[in-house]
Amino acid sequence: QVQLVESGGGLVQTGGSLRLSCANSGRTFTNYNTGWFRQAPGKEREFVAIISWSGTDRAYADSVKGRFTISRDNAKNMVYLQMNSLQPENTAIYYCARDKTTYFHTTPTAAMMHSWGEGTLVTVSS
16 A cells, blocks of 8 residues: 655745655555645645656646656655745645556646655745
8 A cells, every 4th residue: 555755844934845755565565656745724725846656757737847857766765845935825734645547647636646645744834
């Protein structure tokens, strides 16, 4: 069974950076695409970024392109999200999740993912 655990969230000022980590304890982590989503208070959970199982393909939400970078280290069973130039509207709980299929979705919905972690809170102060 896949278990994902996010870490690295915290409080940062506008324009600052954070690096989120997603650790996996399952055996099949390296076989599936992994994504980051976020959910702000009172809003739906939304797609942020996704990376293919091999790390060769990446896709981002338009709102984070050029500022966020997703990466993975399969040897360590880790996926990362480097977030730069953070803005107050980026404040949310950030979750990692695994794609239900091996197809690389460039704009996945939350319903396409499973094995969600508990999330890590990112707060950007103005």
